[in-house]
């Protein structure tokens with residue numbers, strides 16, 4: 001699949017919850033996206049997408065995958 005953040009090659013991994021996608025990307029690492037964010041991310045600029053991931057990273061507890069939730 002295509003990484004929803006950087007559009008590079010990425011792999012879908014087993015999500016922790018059915019309404020989320022979990023992504024492994026060589027560039028972005030491992031992270032989760034909500035169904036809503038999966039719809040919204042393609043409409044954002046690459047810069048905004050990266051900001052969303054960076055923000056999720058700052059919120060993620062240690063050892064947990066960052067979660068990109070809904071994006072206003």
Ligand SMILES: [Zn+2]
Pocket residue numbers: 003004005006007008010025026027028029
């Ligand atoms: Zn990526």
